[in-house]
Amino acid sequence: MDKINISDINKPYRRVSYMVNISLDFLSQWVYEKQTKFGLILKPDFQRNYVWSKNQKINYIEHLLNEGSTAKDIYFNHPNWMTTWVSEDDNPMVLVDGMQRISAIMEFLNNTFKVYDKYYAKDINGLDNICLNVYVNKLKSYTEVIEWYIELNNTGIKHTTEDINHAKNILRGLK
Numbered sequence: 146m147d148k149i150n151i152s153d154i155n156k157p158y159r160r161v162s163y164m165v166n167i168s169l170d171f172l173s174q175w176v177y178e179k180q181t182k183f184g185l186i187l188k189p190d191f192q193r194n195y196v197w198s199k200n201q202k203i204n205y206i207e208h209l210l211n212e213g214s215t216a217k218d219i220y221f222n223h224p225n226w227m228t229t230w231v232s233e234d235d236n237p238m239v240l241v242d243g244m245q246r247i248s249a250i251m252e253f254l255n256n257t258f259k260v261y262d263k264y265y266a267k268d269i270n271g272l273d274n275i276c277l278n279v280y281v282n283k284l285k286s287y288t289e290v291i292e293w294y295i296e297l298n299n300t301g302i303k304h305t306t307e308d309i310n311h312a313k314n315i316l317r318g319l320k
Contacts, residue, residue: 152263156311157182160282161220161280161281161282162226162227162281162282162283163226163227163280163281163282163283164278164279164280165279166276166277166279167276167277167279168272168274168275168276168277169209169250169254169272169273169275169276169277170254170272170273171273172228172247172250172254172277173251173254173255175279176221176247176251179221179238183223183237183238184237184238185221185239185240186235186237186238186239186240187240187243187244187247187248188240189239189240189290190307190314191290191291191294191311191315191316192240192244192294192312192316193244193305193308193311195227195245195248196245197245197248197249201245202249202252202253202258203247203258203259203260204250205245205249205252206250207248207260207261208237209250209275210260210269210275212275214277216246217276217277217278218242218243218278218280219240219242219243219246219247219278219279219280220238220240220241220243220280220281220282220293220297221238221240221241221278221279221280221281221282222238222239222241222281222282222283222284222290222293223238223239223281223282224240224281224283224284224285224286225239225283226250226281226282226283228283228290238281239290241282241290241293241297242294242297242298243293244247246277250277253265253266254272273283287319288316288319288320291312291315291316291319292316295309295313295316296313298312307318
């Protein structure tokens with residue numbers, strides 16, 4: 146059987162430029178700052194719709210509160226992250242992956258639903274001890290951003306073919 150070195154494998158995925166841990170209690174402020182300063186778009190046109198039910202949101206928040214270690218990654222793109230901060234070609238900061246997770250967290254932090262059948266976020270101390278992994282890439286074109294979205298979501302079972310095809314159709318229109 147032939148073998149291949151890992152270094153010889155074509156690596157088409159985009160490497161992330163920046164990573165930071167953000168606590169749940171700081172997430173709203175971080176998102177607001179990015180919306181104000183960089184025009185952050187939480188639901189760009191290539192994203193699927195909000196699809197999580199209330200129970201799925203509750204389950205996700207309870208997973209985080211139970212110190213679950215998965216599903217904590219949120220991906221953004223800003224073409225000039227930590228350089229000029231200005232998007233020269235009207236390419237704003239966008240949420241690339243994690244819209245369902247961020248939506249659930251923001252709703253929870255706004256006390257719109259209870260977890261464990263009795264607690265709103267305001268009733269829970271220690272939310273600063275639960276962190277999300279926030280990644281920001283510096284892809285320069287919207288085409289690259291959509292390609293990255295497809296790469297991130299074209300595996301697994303969470304996105305439907307329709308969700309991926311929707312993003313691919315937008316990508317085709319940009320080329």
